Amino acid sequence: MTVAVTVKADGTGPRIDRNIFGQFAENLGTGIYGGVWVGEGSPIPNVRGIRSDVVTALKALRVPSVRWPGGCFADEYHWRDGVGPRAKRAVTVNGSWGNALEKNDFGTDEFFDFIGQIGSEAYISVNMGSGSVKEAADWMAYMTADAGTTAGAERAANGHSAPYRVKFLGLGNESWSCGGAYTPDYYVDELKRYARFARNLNVEQNGTDNPAGGSIAGSDPMRRIAVGPGTLDTAYTDAVMRAWKARDWAWSIEGLSMHQYTWVAWPPSYASIGFGEREYATLVKDTLKMEDMIRIHSAVMDKYDPDKKVPLVIDEWGVWLQKLPGSRDGFLQQQNSIRDAIIASINLNMFARHADRVRMAAIAQMVNVLQAMILTDGAKMVLTPTYHLFRMYVPFQDARRLPITFDAGTYRFGDVVLPRVDAIAARGTDGKLWIALTNVDPGRPVTIDVRIDAARVRAATGTVLTADRVDAINSYDRPDTVVPRPIAARVHQGRIAITLPPKSVTVLSAAE
Ligand code: AHR
Secondary structure, three states: OEEEEEEEOOOOOOEOOHHHHEEEOOOOOOOOEOOOEOOOOOOOOEEOOEEHHHHHHHHOOOOOEEEEOOOHHHHHOOHHHHOOOHHHOOOEEEOOOOOEEEOOOOOHHHHHHHHHHHOOEEEEEEOOOOOOHHHHHHHHHHHHOOOOOHHHHHHHHOOOOOOOOEEEEEEOOOOOOOOOOOOHHHHHHHHHHHHHHOOOOOHHHHOOOOOOOOOOOOOOOOEEEEOOOOOOOOHHHHHHHHHHHOOOOOOOOOEEEEEEEEOOOOOOOOOOOOOOHHHHHHHHHHHOHHHHHHHHHHHHHHHHOOOOOOOEEEEEEEEOOOOOOOOOOOOOOOOOEHHHHHHHHHHHHHHHHOOOOEEEEEEEOOEOOOOOOEEEEOOEEEEOHHHHHHHHOHHHOOOEEEOEEEOOOEEEEOOEEEEOEEEEEEEOOOOOEEEEEEEOOOOOOEEEEEEEEOOOOOEEEEEEEEOOOOOOEOOOOOOOOOOOEEEOOEEEOOEEEEEEOOOEEEEEEEEO
8 A cells, every 4th residue: 555645845834843842850750860860979970960871862852841840749849958068958758759758969950950961941840739939939039030139149159150041930730630639710810929920030031121020021031831731621721821811911821731641541551561552552542632632722722812822831741651560659660662652753743733832842751750761770771762753853843844645544453443644744944854754553564655746856865763563662681672773765756755664653854
């Protein structure tokens, strides 16, 4: 079977915001401790306590933003516990995640050091659950005020005299659940206070003529992101967007969060290793619920914001599976297979198709937790199939989406019926034409015939991510089982012919 794909090379679609490739790094399990932070005295090579192998790997992904410190943990995090001399920091318990001892070695200054090392931006979530508006405002002052202020002087004494840039500020997390179980109306009342007073005081970033610390002047003002939905229930979306429409000068938001995981049903019971085609097909199908989530919540947003000023920020997404046998409860450790990379491609393609509204996202999570980019165990590190998929998609960061049409066909397993092929196309910031093609079918290759309208393609090069088995993973012993490899693409009379292996993702670049 040949699938005909047509790309309009002169089409003008929306920009695929690079912020959809953001990542989430919560103080959870070994996501930070062990995965990012090893401490200055560690035999694992590090710069100021941050492991260098992980930094090098992440730099290659051009991670636009890192969301921290949570998640549910954010609503029990008290920033003061994590600043100042490490020996004097509070030792607390991470009540959200396995009651692990939280020594607070990795606090605000270590976080900014980390994102500086990987070249990313801060997405800070403030504590609206067990904190106060004053605590959030004080934290913002610590991070963003000039060193001439008391708060800025404290930061300077801790080693950083220049204000930090907080590009994104999350106002609460899942406030309908672990963040306080607030009703939508109660959340909105609180939101207004936090949005008003948790000010960004970084003059260079935000300007001075800026009462809400938000978006009047300055070169790159901070965006405040409100809690939104985590199911098809639109109550939060409606309440927050209604309030946004009726806002006055004193407060605003510049984003609405949405969380949507692939887990089939709660609690997550699907294994991350040693599974077969039924589990593969079922999880891919579950991923498609993201489309309904985006469509239904976008429709509510459109009602109040037809010009799409407020982005939908999908700041928790990914495959959430059963914990690995032998791993600690609450540490959310799972392996990562070719299935997860395929699911990541399907999600990213959905975000790209909704690029006018979905302008930011964060996969859960960065290292050692849920659908991670990287796994570590002591000094060992391995890059997951999802890491490689993100690397292959780098050319889509800030690219202009191009119109693409194709007949997806069907892949069936028992009663599970799925589109067989998925694809997006874009004009990269490098001026090149980029096409991502996913063959969901784990058993059959598919031949693709790409016609490019309004361009004369001379050559095409491709990279493919695939594996022999649906549950193929990269392990410390065999790190190269699922890695990108070159794939042949033939160009004849301006058309590209390529055969996609079963269960694969291919990224093609065409030279005109
Ligand atoms: O990513 C793990 C958890 O999932 C987050 O802490 C929470 O926000 C969500 O429920």
